[in-house]
Amino acid sequence: MTKTLYDKIWDAHVVHEDTDGTCLLYIDRHLVHEVTSPQAFEGLRMTGRKLRAPDKTIAVPDHNVPTTPDRENGIENEESRIQVEALDRNAREFGVHYYPVNDVRQGIVHIVGPEQGWTLPGMTVVCGDSHTATHGAFGALAHGIGTSEVEHVLATQTLIQKKSKNMKVEITGSLPPGVTAKDITLSVIGATGTAGGTGYVIEYCGQAIEELSIEGRMTVCNMAIEGGARAGLIAPDEKTFQYVQGRPHAPKGAQWDAAMAWWKTLKSDPDAHWDKVVTLKAEEIAPVVTWGTSPEDVLPITDSVPDPASFAGGKVEAARRALDYMGLTPGQKLTDIEIDTVFIGSCTNGRIEDLRAAAEILKGRKIKVKRAMVVPGSGLVRAQAEEEGLAQIFIDAGFEWRLAGCSMCLAMNPDQLSPGERCAATSNRNFEGRQGRGGRTHLMSPAMAAAAAITGRLTDIRDMMAETA
Amino acid sequence: MEKFTTLTGVAAPMPLVNIDTDMIIPKQFLKTIQRTGLGKNLFDEMRYDDQGREIPDFVLNQPAYRKSEILVAGDNFGCGSSREHAPWALADFGIRTIISTSFADIFYNNCFKNGMLPIVLPQEQVDILMDDARKGENARISIDLESQTVTSADGQVFSFEIDPFKKHCLLNGLDDIGLTLEKVASIDAFEAQATQARPWV
Ligand code: SF4
Numbered sequence: 190m191t192k193t194l195y196d197k198i199w200d201a202h203v204v205h206e207d208t209d210g211t212c213l214l215y216i217d218r219h220l221v222h223e224v225t226s227p228q229a230f231e232g233l234r235m236t237g238r239k240l241r242a243p244d245k246t247i248a249v250p251d252h253n254v255p256t257t258p259d260r261e262n263g264i265e266n267e268e269s270r271i272q273v274e275a276l277d278r279n280a281r282e283f284g285v286h287y288y289p290v291n292d293v294r295q296g297i298v299h300i301v302g303p304e305q306g307w308t309l310p311g312m313t314v315v316c317g318d319s320h321t322a323t324h325g326a327f328g329a330l331a332h333g334i335g336t337s338e339v340e341h342v343l344a345t346q347t348l349i350q351k352k353s354k355n356m357k358v359e360i361t362g363s364l365p366p367g368v369t370a371k372d373i374t375l376s377v378i379g380a381t382g383t384a385g386g387t388g389y390v391i392e393y394c395g396q397a398i399e400e401l402s403i404e405g406r407m408t409v410c411n412m413a414i415e416g417g418a419r420a421g422l423i424a425p426d427e428k429t430f431q432y433v434q435g436r437p438h439a440p441k442g443a444q445w446d447a448a449m450a451w452w453k454t455l456k457s458d459p460d461a462h463w464d465k466v467v468t469l470k471a472e473e474i475a476p477v478v479t480w481g482t483s484p485e486d487v488l489p490i491t492d493s494v495p496d497p498a499s500f501a502g503g504k505v506e507a508a509r510r511a512l513d514y515m516g517l518t519p520g521q522k523l524t525d526i527e528i529d530t531v532f533i534g535s536c537t538n539g540r541i542e543d544l545r546a547a548a549e550i551l552k553g554r555k556i557k558v559k560r561a562m563v564v565p566g567s568g569l570v571r572a573q574a575e576e577e578g579l580a581q582i583f584i585d586a587g588f589e590w591r592l593a594g595c596s597m598c599l600a601m602n603p604d605q606l607s608p609g610e611r612c613a614a615t616s617n618r619n620f621e622g623r624q625g626r627g628g629r630t631h632l633m634s635p636a637m638a639a640a641a642a643i644t645g646r647l648t649d650i651r652d653m654m655a656e657t658a
Numbered sequence: 659m660e661k662f663t664t665l666t667g668v669a670a671p672m673p674l675v676n677i678d679t680d681m682i683i684p685k686q687f688l689k690t691i692q693r694t695g696l697g698k699n700l701f702d703e704m705r706y707d708d709q710g711r712e713i714p715d716f717v718l719n720q721p722a723y724r725k726s727e728i729l730v731a732g733d734n735f736g737c738g739s740s741r742e743h744a745p746w747a748l749a750d751f752g753i754r755t756i757i758s759t760s761f762a763d764i765f766y767n768n769c770f771k772n773g774m775l776p777i778v779l780p781q782e783q784v785d786i787l788m789d790d791a792r793k794g795e796n797a798r799i800s801i802d803l804e805s806q807t808v809t810s811a812d813g814q815v816f817s818f819e820i821d822p823f824k825k826h827c828l829l830n831g832l833d834d835i836g837l838t839l840e841k842v843a844s845i846d847a848f849e850a851q852a853t854q855a856r857p858w859v
Contacts, residue, residue, distance in 0.1 A: 201855075204848040205841055211823040213841060215848055217859050225741065227691035238835070241845075245859075253689065268689035275691050312859065319740040319764060333740035333764050336693075337771035337834070345838045347845060351821065383676055384734040384760055417737065419763050440858030448858045483676050503675035503732045510674070599739075601685045608708075620680040620738060622703050 191458035193355045194424050195390045198330040198455070202313050204347055214350045217312040218329075219342050220298045221248040221285065223276040224601070225317030229340035230279040241346040246285040247307055250276050251297045252601050254290055256564050256591035261291055269602065283343075296567025296593040299323040299536040303407065304567055306436025310425040310452040315342060320536050320617065321420075322413040326406035327433070328425035328455050330390070333414065353419045354464035356389035357457075360397035362471040367651040369546070370405035371538060371615070371634035373397065373469075374412040375477045379487035381467055386418030389465060392457060393423050397471035403432040404542045411537045412617050415484040424456040476650050478523055479619045479632040481511035486619070490637070490649045494521040514621055515629050516609065523647050526631070530612040531561040531642040532624070533635055534591075535598035538615035539566030541573050543635040548579040550639035550653060556587035557645035558613075562604070563588050564596040586642070600625045613641035660773035661831035665754055666800040667727030670717045671791035677731055678738035679765065683747040696743055697750030718751070722794030728801070730784065730791040731758045735776075736765025745772045755801055757808065759784050770824045771834065775803060783808075783816045803829055 192200070204213040219242075226248070233240065240246065253269040254260060264270040273290065280287035286307075288295045294305065299320055302308045308324045314331035315321060317339040324331035334348065342348055358377055378385070391413050398406065406423045413421025430449065433439045440448045475489035486508070488495070496519040497508035512519065517526065533539075533547050544565065563583050565571035571593055574580050580590050597604040598616035606612055606628025615638050619630040631647060640648040687699045705716050712719045718726060729735075729748070735758040736744060745768045748756070756769070757777045769776045779787070790797040790811040797811030803825060808816045827834065838845075852859065 205844045207823065209822050211821070213838060213844070215845070215852065224688050228693050228742075231691070236835075238839075266689075272689055272691060309858070311856075317740055317742075319738070321740075335740055335742035335745075335764060335768035335771060337742060337768065341835050341838065344835050345842075345845060346849075347838060349823075349834055349838065383737055384762075387734070387760060387763060417734070417762060444858040448856070451856065483678075485676075503673060506673070507675045507732075599685050601688065618678075618680070618738065620678045622684055623680050626684070626703060626708075 191461045193457040193461040194328060194392055194422055194455055195330065195355055198311055198313065199352060201311065210351055212350050212352065213347045214313060216315050216342050216346055216348055217245060218302070218307050218314045219246045220302055220314065220316035220321070221246060221339070222252055222298045222316070222318060223250045223272045224252045225336050226279065226339055227272060227275045228336050229343055230283065232340040233343055238344045240283040240343050243284040245346065246343070247302065248276055248280040248285050249288040249295055249298050249301050250290055252595045252599065254594040255602050256594045256596045256604060258592065260592060266603070293568040293572060296570065297536045297539060297595055299411070300539060300566035300570065303327065304436070304569060306433060306439035309433060309439065309448070310429060311455050315348060319414045320411050323407050323411040323536055325410035325413065325421040326403060326423050327429055328422060330420055330422065332420040353390045354388055355462065356386060356391045356418065356465040356467070357463045358391050358393050359395040359466070359468045360393070360471050361395050361468060362397060363400060364397050364471045364474065367476055367636070367654055368474050369634040369636065370401050370408035372474050372477050374409045375479070375484065375487045375632065376469060376474045377467065378412065378416045378484050379477065380469060381416055383415060383483055383485045384417045386413065386416040389418050390420045390422060391416065391418045393421060398423060399426065402542060403428055404540045407540070408537055412484065415617060425452050476634065476637055478637065478647055480515065480517060480523065481508060482514055482619055482621050483507070483511070484617065484619060484632065486511060488523065490523055490647060492523055494519055494523065496520070524649060526647045527611065528613045528641045528646055529559045529610045530606060531556070531558050531638050532597040532612055532614040532616065533562070533638050534564030534566065534596055535616035536566060537617045538635045539564060539570065541570050543615065544570070544574045544579050547635040547639035548582040550636050550643065551586040552582050554586055554643050556642040558642050561588045561642045562591055562597065564591040565593050567593045597624050599623060613638045613647065659831045659833055662754065662773050662775050662803055662828045664800070664802045665727060666798055668723060668725060668795050669728035669730050669787065669791040669799045670723040670726035671788050672717060672729055672731045673788060675732035676734045676737055679736060679741050679744040680738055682736070682744040683741065688741060688743050693746050694750055696747035697752070700747040700751045725752060727752055727754055728799055729753055729756045730787045731756055733759045735761050737762035740764045742768045745769050745774055749774055757784060757787055770828060773828065773831065775801065775828060777801070777808060777818045779808065779816055779818055786810055786814065
């Protein structure tokens with residue numbers, strides 16, 4: 190029988206299958222952060238259950254941590270501090286791998302996992318966080334779970350699951366200049382809607398995906414969840430193997446060879462069955478931004494704010510509400526929208542290549558927005574950016590240079606928008622209040638966010654590239 | 659876990675599509691290390707103004723809906739983050755069933771871990787129940803999990819699908835972890851075999 194990549198990874202991890210198709214799936218890596226885990230550890234304690242596989246469990250605080258340099262003196266917000274302290278206590282008591290706040294390897298859980306070589310092709314990876322889909326870039330089956338499931342994995346190293354359907358998203362051809370992985374993933378959501386992937390695991394493929402770097406592939410898979418899919422996957426290839434090799438927890442020597450032998454088989458069979466197929470032409474993808482409060486509210490930067498009446502069904506009301514919230518009028522050109530704040534960071538776009546792309550635009554220029562911040566995805570990304578001179582470019586341009594964490598992606602720490610403040614963000618959600626109550630978020634790529642910082646409005650990166658050239 | 663068998667109650671109408679988990683429970687309330695007490699902050703930013711006063715227009719602030727046990731909602735309810743705080747907040751408020759044409763995957767699963775029943779019905783049936791919900795206390799909706807039916811205020815009966823395993827757990831209030839630990843021998847066997855096949859993991 191022919192199989193997709195998803196089928197292959199799934200089959201290799203089924204512990205038990207019931208007659209109705211409910212499966213017990215073995216979990217290779219469990220990533221844990223401070224927000225969705227305290228109740229799960231507490232559950233173990235209350236029932237006297239043990240942590241089954243501490244060696245496959247990795248903990249790092251990221252959502253709550255301040256990103257200002259004074260954080261080494263402790264966290265001021267009491268509730269955040271309690272949560273981070275709870276993780277600290279749980280990690281040590283249960284003996285899991287742990288990267289505390291002041292460790293240079295600390296960072297956003299989905300950046301730390303791959304960076305440390307915890308995430309490997311063919312694995313099952315879960316975390317109490319929906320953007321676990323990021324790890325799919327390595328050809329790992331990775332998805333978010335709720336806190337009850339976190340407890341379930343801690344206690345049993347398995348998850349009760351039913352198999353999803355297979356969906357193929359193919360991006361043919363090569364991306365035009367100025368168009369990035371972020372534009373691919375947002376355009377796919379624009380085409381399929383936020384529920385387009387519900388019930389599916391997506392495999393992204395095609396020439397444009399193959400041509401992406403591993404970091405770009407992480408950006409694409411990261412937002413599979415915004416498209417409603419349980420997980421996003423990309424078949425591992427030479428680039429993947431090169432990225433993984435030599436990382437602290439990647440296999441070495443004979444184990445590496447054995448792993449490679451299996452990893453090379455991890456691709457969908459040519460005639461595998463797909464339940465749904467979506468194809469986009471890379472040549473037709475433009476740099477995009479979101480205009481509304483759902484990631485599906487996405488348009489090419491050359492477009493204008495849509496008229497809610499142009500939608501159908503419940504979307505009419507949702508679009509009206511979105512424009513009201515965003516303070517926009519139908520017909521307004523997207524490039525006329527003025528920006529107050531720029532946020533570069535998050536597990537979508539907080540890696541070194543993202544910082545390089547933004548710095549390239551910012552070099553020798555000054556920002557026009559009220560505030561701009563860069564929050565590297567991990568301490569190691571930060572260190573590398575400093576070494577490459579990127580940090581200085583950001584600082585000279587007028588950006589704040591922060592420590593690693595989730596920061597303004599969800600604004601659980603002090604980095605928040607105030608009501609009405611408009612932000613160009615490289616993160617993944619533009620929901621109402623996501624970046625602070627009343628805050629207005631436009632999602633885009635790092636280069637586009639940098640361009641907006643320079644001009645003070647949403648900007649077509651291609652115009653700026655012409656200027657630079 | 660609390661059992662779910664039958665429920666008859668007031669349903670609150672929330673026709674908005676894509677109601678996300680940030681709307682259901684904004685992140686400032688995720689800092690708790692407990693599961694309870696989130697009901698007062700359910701839909702916080704839609705429910706209260708900047709001064710923390712109730713916004714009278716918001717459905718759950720209206721007298722008829724203050725004790726709602728059911729939500730009838732627009733497409734793709736619960737999209738966004740994996741935060742189980744979303745079902746915890748709904749349950750803590752007293753809502754045990756949400757009816758919609760579709761749910762986000764993680765939210766849907768999270769409901770079952772908390773004795774809640776999300777119900778998927780076709781658009782026409784959701785529309786009928788939405789009309790019932792708009793009538794407040796005068797139009798109660800009934801749910802029977804055993805027979806997998808929803809009964810509208812005027813007695814129309816709609817059937818819904820549910821995974822048999824999830825149904826079984828909900829009807830009996832079974833704890834997933836306990837059930838899985840009964841299979842610990844299979845997990846041990848799998849682990850032994852997997853360590854042979856993929857020693858690098
Ligand atoms: S960066 Fe944002 S999306 Fe990513 S894990 Fe943190 S809060 Fe979630």
